[in-house]
Amino acid sequence: MLRILAEQQRAAADLLPREVHDYYATGSGDEVTLGEATAAWRRYRFRPRIGRDMTTIDTAIRLFGDELALPVLAAPTAFHRLAHPDGEVATIRGVHRAGSLLVLSSRCSRRIEDVAAAATGPWWFQVYLYAEASIGRQVVRRAVDAGAGALVLTMDTPYTAAKRRLSGVPVTDDDYLVNFVEHLPAGVDPFEATTQDPACTLDALHELTGHGIPVLAKGVLRGDDALACLDAGAAGIVVSNHGGRQLDRAVPTSDALTEVVAAVSGRVPVLVDGGIRSGLDVLTALGLGADAVLVGRPILWALAADGAAGVTAALDAVRDDLAAGLALAGATSPADLPAGLVTPVPR
Template sequence: MLPVLRDLAARAEAALDPGWFDYVETGAGEEVALREAAAAWREHRLRPRVLRAAGEPSTAVELLGTALDTPVGVAATGYHRVLAADGEVATAAGARDAGALLVVSTRATSPLAEVAAAAGPWWLQVYLTRGRAVIEGLVAEVVELGASALVLTGDTPLLGTRARTGRSARDVPHAWQLANLGRHLPAGADPWHAVAQDPAASLDDIGRLAEISGLPVLVKGVLRADDARACVDAGAAGLVVSNHGGRQLDRAVATAHALPEVAQAVRGEVPVLVDGGLRSGLDALVALALGADAVMLGRPVLWGLAADGAAGVRTVLDAVTADLREALALLGAASVAHVARDDVVVPRR
C-alpha cells in the first residue's frame, strides 16, 4: 500500500466513530475475500522493456466516450455524509479535480443535483430496488443531471452478512437514507420495503435499464468468463470485475485472479473495469496488464474523504495515478495503451 494511503487510513480511523470506521473496513463472513484481495495483486511480477522512450508516460484514457486524465476512478460506495459533512459533494469535487471518473452510489446521501454540480464525468451505480418505480425514477433523474452511464450492481440480491457490526446502513439517519430515493417513492409505499434490494434482479434488467435511460449499462460484480459473456449478450456495455470489496460472498475469488478470464471472454468488445484491494499504481499497472481498461478504488477514497474531505479524495487519486505514471515509465510503456498481457507473470513457486 502506498504510504500516503496508509496515513490517510490512520487519520480516518482517528477522525471517525469506531463503528463507522468498521463500517468502511468490514468484509463479509470471516473476511477471507477481504484479506486475499490486496495480496492477489502483489503475487504478480512485471516484465519491463528497455529503451522505449517512455520517460514521460501518459495516463489518459477514454471510457465509453468519456475522456479521463487517469484510469484510476472512484468506486461506488454508500452513505458519505456519515464520513464527512459534505458527503458525496466533496467526493465529486475531489474526483473532478483529479480528472478521474466518479461512480455515485444508489445509496448516496447528498442531493444528486448538488453532486452533479460538483462533479466531472460521473456514472450512477444502480441497485435494483423492490419498488422498481423508485430506482427507475432515480435513473430518469440522473439522465437529466448528466450521468453518462449506469453501473448495475449484480452481486447484491441481498446484503451479505458483515463481519464487523459496529455500525451499518440501519444507523444512517433516515433523512439521509431517503435523500434521493425518497423523491421517487410511490404514494402510500412502505419506504423501507420499496428501497430494499430486489432479490429477483436478473439479466433481463440490463436491457430494461438501457431502454429506459438511453445510457450504456455496465454490470458490476462479474467474476467469471461465462457470466461476462451472458451479461454482454444481454446488452451490457461494460463490465466491472468485483467481489464488492469482500463484503458480499466471502471466499469469492480475488478480482486479480478473475480478471484475466473475464477480459479474455470479451476481448476488447466492451470495456472491463476492476476493483478490490488496489492500493498503489503498481497494483493498477498489474490490473491493466491483466486486461483492465480502468481500476476503481473503494475504501482508499473513503479514507481520504473522512480524513480530509474533497482534498483527501484528490490526494488518493493523484497519489495512485502518480505511482502508476512512474511504474509505466519503468516498465517501458509510453501510455496505458502500451501495457500488454505479457508484461505480467505469476512466478511459479
C-alpha cells in the first residue's frame, strides 16, 4: 500500500468513532474475500519493456468522452457525512482537483443537486433499485437532470449481506433519507420503501438505457454475465465484488478481470475495483486489460483524515506511483502498455 494511503487510514482510525470506522472497514461473512483483496494484485509480476524514451509520461485516459488525469475513479460508497461534515460535497471537490471522476452513491448523504453544484468535472451516478420502485426512478431522473455523465447499476446487491463487525449503519435518519424524503408515497415506512429490490434484473439495466447516457453494470465477476449485460445495453462493465461486502468467498477481482476482459473482447470499457492501493496495483489491472479502476475505502479514509485536500492528495499519490510504474515498465501512457506486461507469479 502507498505510504500516504496507509497514513490516512491510520489517521481515520484515530479520528472516526469506532462504529463508523468499522462500517467502512468491514466485509461480509468471515471476510475471506475482503482479506484476499489487496494481496490478489500482488500475485502478478511485470515483464517490463526496455529501450524506449521515457522522458514524458502521461497517465491521462479518455472514458466515455471525458479526459481524466489518471485511470482511477472514486468508487460509489455510502454516507460520506460519516467521514466529514461536508460529505460528498467535499469528496467531489477533492476528486475533481485531482482530475478524477466520482461515482456518486445512491446512498449519498448530501442532496444530489448540492454535490452536482460543487462539481468541476465529470461525475456518474450509481443506481440501486428500491422496494418502492418509483423512488428510485425519481432519484435517477434527478441525477440525470443534475448532470450525471453515466449511470452505474450495482447488480451484486439483491440483499445487503450481513457484516460481521456491524450491528447497524451508524447514520442519522436525516442523512439516510436526504434524497428520498421528497419521493416517499404517503403512508409508507421510509426505510422499508428504500431497502434493496431483490429483482435487479437485466430488464432493469435495459430500462436505464432510456436516459440516453451510458449505463455500466457493476458487480460483474463472470464472462457470461458481462456478455448478458452487453446484450441488455450496458456500455461498460465494472468488475467488482463490492469490496468484499456482499458474497463472501467471491473470487478476487483480479482473477475475474481476466475472464471478463476475454469475454468482452474490447467491445466496451471494462473497469475493476477491490483492494487497489497503489499505482502498481493500477498498472497490474491495466496490464490485465482493464481500462480504468476504482478505489473505495482509500477515498473514505482520505476524506476523514483531511477532507477534500486529503482526497486530492491520495489520488495524486496514486497517479505519481502509476507514472513511475509506467516509466519503469516501458510505457509512456496507459495506451502504450506492452502486450504481455503482466504474468501470474508461478505457484
